[in-house]
Amino acid sequence: MTEVLAIREKHDGALADRSSVRLWLRLLSCTMAIEKDVQRRFAGRGATLARFDVLAALDRHEEGMMMGALSRALLVSNGNVTQLVQKLAKDGLVRIAPLPADRRASIVRLTAKGRAEFAGLAAAHHDWIDGLVADMDGEAREILYHALGELKRSIAKGQALEP
Amino acid sequence: MTEVLAIREKHDGALADRSSVRLWLRLLSCTMAIEKDVQRRFAGRGATLARFDVLAALDRHEEGMMMGALSRALLVSNGNVTQLVQKLAKDGLVRIAPLPADRRASIVRLTAKGRAEFAGLAAAHHDWIDGLVADMDGEAREILYHALGELKRSIAKGQALEP
DNA sequence: GGTGGATAGTTTAGGTCTAAAGCAATTGGA
DNA sequence: TCCAATTGCTTTAGACCTAAACTATCCACC
Numbered sequence: 001m002t003e004v005l006a007i008r009e010k011h012d013g014a015l016a017d018r019s020s021v022r023l024w025l026r027l028l029s030c031t032m033a034i035e036k037d038v039q040r041r042f043a044g045r046g047a048t049l050a051r052f053d054v055l056a057a058l059d060r061h062e063e064g065m066m067m068g069a070l071s072r073a074l075l076v077s078n079g080n081v082t083q084l085v086q087k088l089a090k091d092g093l094v095r096i097a098p099l100p101a102d103r104r105a106s107i108v109r110l111t112a113k114g115r116a117e118f119a120g121l122a123a124a125h126h127d128w129i130d131g132l133v134a135d136m137d138g139e140a141r142e143i144l145y146h147a148l149g150e151l152k153r154s155i156a157k158g159q160a161l162e163p
Numbered sequence: 164m165t166e167v168l169a170i171r172e173k174h175d176g177a178l179a180d181r182s183s184v185r186l187w188l189r190l191l192s193c194t195m196a197i198e199k200d201v202q203r204r205f206a207g208r209g210a211t212l213a214r215f216d217v218l219a220a221l222d223r224h225e226e227g228m229m230m231g232a233l234s235r236a237l238l239v240s241n242g243n244v245t246q247l248v249q250k251l252a253k254d255g256l257v258r259i260a261p262l263p264a265d266r267r268a269s270i271v272r273l274t275a276k277g278r279a280e281f282a283g284l285a286a287a288h289h290d291w292i293d294g295l296v297a298d299m300d301g302e303a304r305e306i307l308y309h310a311l312g313e314l315k316r317s318i319a320k321g322q323a324l325e326p
Numbered sequence: 327g328g329t330g331g332a333t334a335g336t337t338t339a340g341g342t343c344t345a346a347a348g349c350a351a352t353t354g355g356a
Numbered sequence: 357t358c359c360a361a362t363t364g365c366t367t368t369a370g371a372c373c374t375a376a377a378c379t380a381t382c383c384a385c386c
Contacts, residue, residue, distance in 0.1 A: 067365060071365095077343070079365085081365090082365065144190075144307075151193050159295070230334070239374085
């Protein structure tokens with residue numbers, strides 16, 4: 001008899017008189033629940049989600065990435081990337097090399113240590129996510145994935161309309 | 164011919180070799196897109212999402228809330244509530260009153276100014292969310308809402324299993 | 327009474343993130 | 357050629373958030 005606690009929804013009941021807002025609050029609560037869970041587990045390994053994101057982007061760009069490219073790939077600000085990369089460099093997980101062709105720019109690459117670190121974290125991350133969605137069958141996941149695709153399109157359109 | 168830009172997905176292509184991770188990344192990108200959009204619009208009015216959340220919770224508890232109750236309602240830490248409420252009090256949007264029955268506790272209530280401020284923000288917030296999901300029809304929204312409900316249950320179960 | 331936990335909140339140290347200002351290098355014209 | 361705009365990145369100021377340590381109070385029980 002495993003009792004399952006429901007994930008709470010912020011403002012449960014309030015604010016949610018409009019269906020669109022109710023949908024948004026549920027979307028938010030699901031994302032937060034997963035994000036906090038993953039965050040907490042990363043913390044248990046001395047890592048953070050933000051740093052993991054940087055390592056992940058670099059892992060698939062063996063040739064290295066410019067800071068700006070990282071910023072665009074991760075959807076975060078330039079200044080944020082600067083901070084993260086400098087700390088990762090201090091920890092020996094990435095190396096920052098100047099770009100001879102353009103002395104403003106620099107190329108960031110994973111070190112061997114960084115690549116190994118990422119491999120370990122990525123495997124764990126996969127397992128955590130698998131565990132969290134384990135109770136949905138393949139079809140339910142497919143439906144959700146598709147529905148999120150529609151939402152994604154709607155958001156893009158909505159943002160394009162009202163600037 | 165309105166060209167709609169797609170919302171980018173973090174790590175698009177990478178990391179996403181497992182369906183569960185692909186689902187998670189899409190969920191994350193939708194949530195982030197809405198959250199940043201709302202955040203940006205709030206900023207345009209000199210407000211923030213975190214402060215709005217506090218006001219929303221207080222708006223539906225006319226009798227006031229204790230700090231701890233706020234913390235639980237908003238799913239954020241105690242210290243965070245302390246900061247937010249103290250700043251809101253300084254801005255005259257809430258009032259902090261001691262609870263005679265328990266001198267450790269204090270009751271937070273909206274001021275008239277705070278209630279008016281919330282009303283304005285809430286109406287705008289509704290409209291923004293409506294705009295972002297406008298391109299999904301009622302049935303699609305219902306499907307998504309239901310699918311998120313299943314995810315929510317799966318997450319709760321997954322978290323219960325592996326602590 | 328007194329005393330040892332619970333409980334309510336605050337503080338502190340540190341990580342995340344952004345917008346905006348600033349610096350340096352590059353590039354595209356006039 | 358030269359200079360103005362652009363580009364790549366860093367810095368700064370500030371908002372948000374947390375965990376953990378801390379203070380103050382309450383409460384249950386001997």
